[in-house]
Amino acid sequence: MKTSTYIAVDLGATSGRVIAGTLTGDGIELDVLHRFPNRIIEFNGQYCWNLLSLYDEILRGLSAAAQRGLDIRSIGIDTWGVDVVCIAADGSLAGLPRSYRDPYTDGAPEEFFKLIPRREVYERTGIQIMNFNTLFQLYAGRREGMSALDNARTILFMPDAIAYMLTGERVCEYTALSTSQFMNPRTRSIDGELLRAAGIDPALFPRIVMPGQTTGRLRPEIARATGLGEVPVVAVAGHDTGSAVAAVPARNRNFAYLSSGTWSLMGIELTEPVITDESFRQNFTNEGGVDGTVRFLKNITGMWLLEQCRVSWSRQGREYSYEDIMRMTLSAPRSSALVDPDAAEFAAPADMPEAIRSYCTSRNIAPPADDAAMARLIFDSLAAKYAEVLDKLRAVAPFEIECLHIIGGGARNALLNQMTADACGIPVIAGPAEATALGNIMVQARTDGQAGSLAGMRELISRSVDTETFLPRNSKTKN
Numbered sequence: 001m002k003t004s005t006y007i008a009v010d011l012g013a014t015s016g017r018v019i020a021g022t023l024t025g026d027g028i029e030l031d032v033l034h035r036f037p038n039r040i041i042e043f044n045g046q047y048c049w050n051l052l053s054l055y056d057e058i059l060r061g062l063s064a065a066a067q068r069g070l071d072i073r074s075i076g077i078d079t080w081g082v083d084v085v086c087i088a089a090d091g092s093l094a095g096l097p098r099s100y101r102d103p104y105t106d107g108a109p110e111e112f113f114k115l116i117p118r119r120e121v122y123e124r125t126g127i128q129i130m131n132f133n134t135l136f137q138l139y140a141g142r143r144e145g146m147s148a149l150d151n152a153r154t155i156l157f158m159p160d161a162i163a164y165m166l167t168g169e170r171v172c173e174y175t176a177l178s179t180s181q182f183m184n185p186r187t188r189s190i191d192g193e194l195l196r197a198a199g200i201d202p203a204l205f206p207r208i209v210m211p212g213q214t215t216g217r218l219r220p221e222i223a224r225a226t227g228l229g230e231v232p233v234v235a236v237a238g239h240d241t242g243s244a245v246a247a248v249p250a251r252n253r254n255f256a257y258l259s260s261g262t263w264s265l266m267g268i269e270l271t272e273p274v275i276t277d278e279s280f281r282q283n284f285t286n287e288g289g290v291d292g293t294v295r296f297l298k299n300i301t302g303m304w305l306l307e308q309c310r311v312s313w314s315r316q317g318r319e320y321s322y323e324d325i326m327r328m329t330l331s332a333p334r335s336s337a338l339v340d341p342d343a344a345e346f347a348a349p350a351d352m353p354e355a356i357r358s359y360c361t362s363r364n365i366a367p368p369a370d371d372a373a374m375a376r377l378i379f380d381s382l383a384a385k386y387a388e389v390l391d392k393l394r395a396v397a398p399f400e401i402e403c404l405h406i407i408g409g410g411a412r413n414a415l416l417n418q419m420t421a422d423a424c425g426i427p428v429i430a431g432p433a434e435a436t437a438l439g440n441i442m443v444q445a446r447t448d449g450q451a452g453s454l455a456g457m458r459e460l461i462s463r464s465v466d467t468e469t470f471l472p473r474n475s476k477t478k479n
Contacts, residue, residue, distance in 0.1 A: 004073050004450050007033075007065060007231075008440035009058055009162065011079040011348065013262050014038055014238065014307070016054060018061025020070055021441030023450055027464030028441065030434055033068070034061030040099045047102035049158075051085060051093065055165050059226060062218075065322075066227030073448050074214070075166070075237035076440045077159045078243045081179030082134045085161035086152035087170070095148030097158065100132035101348045104144060108136040111143070115197045118441070119280060124194065125390035126185040126275045126286035127178075128299060134180035135198055142199035147160050155204045159238030166233055169215030170206040173235045177208060178288030185273040185286045185294065211237045211290050212447045234412035236443040237290050243298075243439035244288040244407050247432060249462035254402045256393055258386060258420075259435070260410020262304045266389045267297025268397050282392050291441060291454050296396065298389050301341040303410060305378045309351035313371060325375050326415050332376035337365040339381045379416050387423035403427045414468070421470040431467035438465070 005022045018034040036057040040047045065072055086094035092265040098104065111129050113121065118129065127133060134157075141149045156164055157176035164170050172190075177183045182194040192202035209215060217223075237243040244259045245267075247269040259265040273286035273294050288293040310320060320328070337361055339346075349355035353374055355365040368374040386404075394401055403426055406417055421428040432438055442457040451457050 006076045006441045006444040008078040008437040010437050019437045033064040047099040048096035062226040072231050074232045074234045074444045076234045076444045077162045078240040078440050079158040081239045083158050085156050086148040087150050087154040089153045094151040105131045105136050105140045106142040112139050122280045125181050127181045128283050128285035135182045138200045139198035169216035171209045171215045172205050173238035174210050175288040176238040209235045234444045234447050235272045236440045239434045244435040246439035247435040248405045254399045256401045257405045259408045261408045264300040264302030265297050268295050270294045312351050312353050328372035329375045332372040335377045335380040345434050383419040383423040386420050390424050406430045417470045421472050425472050428470040432465040
């Protein structure tokens with residue numbers, strides 16, 4: 001294998017990175033070229049993403065690659081799911097994209113189900129009913145008279161919008177589309193009837209592309225400004241979890257995964273969607289993956305609770321590093337009762353610690369006495385939630401789940417990993433933390449002829465990263 005370098009643009013809900021990944025004879029080497037914050041902007045009662053700021057930061061990262069003299073073979077972009085960008089007739093942004101945390105979608109699903117029943121929506125899409133799914137965002141936008149929708153000539157998902165800004169080409173990447181609640185998972189096509197019920201013309205969405213397709217090249221002005229030249233841009237698994245799952249260093253298919261970060265997404269990898277009365281009742285989702293795989297999973301509120309507690313504590317003058325929080329958690333006794341991390345009260349509170357205390361009080365649970373007890377309650381509740389969801393996956397999986405792979409930033413959280421192994425009763429294999437970037441890069445490498453099957457991609461990743469195995473009952477070994 002020749003040495004080849006690719007760039008992963010990896011945007012999360014709180015931060016973004018531009019990462020160079022180089023394939024060598026020994027594996028993959030990652031180099032973070034540029035890291036930057038991402039945050040929701042509240043203006044005029046709306047919660048938006050500052051897309052132009054993100055674009056500027058991405059250009060800084062691409063320029064850094066050129067300044068280092070890297071010979072870049074291609075660029076791939078992944079982001080969170082569901083949010084969209086409206087493009088006007090002249091090619092400009094019709095408005096800033098709304099964030100999935102904007103409460104304008106509150107009540108939207110229930111209103112939409114008066115047009116098409118809830119069970120039918122699930123049957124046609126296989127997607128977990130959540131108020132911020134794209135279908136309900138578009139419906140809510142029409143309901144409030146959103147000017148961006150009125151002026152839209154194209155609607156793009158976030159990774160496709162970034163790619164459009166870089167190349168001028170408009171596409172609809174499959175894994176991002178699969179989070180929308182208007183894709184038929186059996187045909188992998190847009191369900192126009194659902195969109196029309198939401199007041200949206202399906203023709204506003206461009207052609208669908210699969211991970212691994214080259215969709216364009218850097219615009220000439222960007223090629224000159226960054227110094228990279230007209231590098232190809234490849235559609236990877238544009239939904240960041242799709243890229244992360246492609247990087248699970250699994251030895252076979254008998255695994256579950258937990259993509260752990262602000263959100264936790266727990267699931268299994270299948271070849272066909274599972275859309276049954278039971279999956280509907282349990283509110284499981286079927287999202288697209290690399291090579292047409294199906295990510296049968298459930299969204300769980302993850303480290304959001306702790307992250308927002310840290311924000312509130314910081315405002316009050318109490319700064320805790322993650323090392324501090326680990327020590328605090330270990331010092332606190334096990335929680336006598338738990339909270340549901342997915343409770344509506346925790347979606348976007350002004351003060352997370354107060355929201356947790358109010359939740360406890362309203363349910364006759366003793367609220368945490370201090371910050372250490374609060375952290376312990378969050379960790380205990382997350383581990384219990386993971387075990388609950390894993391049990392539901394076991395009932396559906398056509399194979400025995402032998403282990404749980406934890407990928408993403410949460411893979412570094414040794415304490416929660418051990419608590420999860422204890423709660424789930426199976427080995428937890430933690431790593432890689434940079435799963436999303438690795439999956440992004442490997443899809444590009446395969447497009448470039450430098451990697452083979454999905455199993456081969458994972459085998460190369462397993463040789464390139466260190467993992468740590470946590471066994472139930474507090475014993476662990478290193479790989």
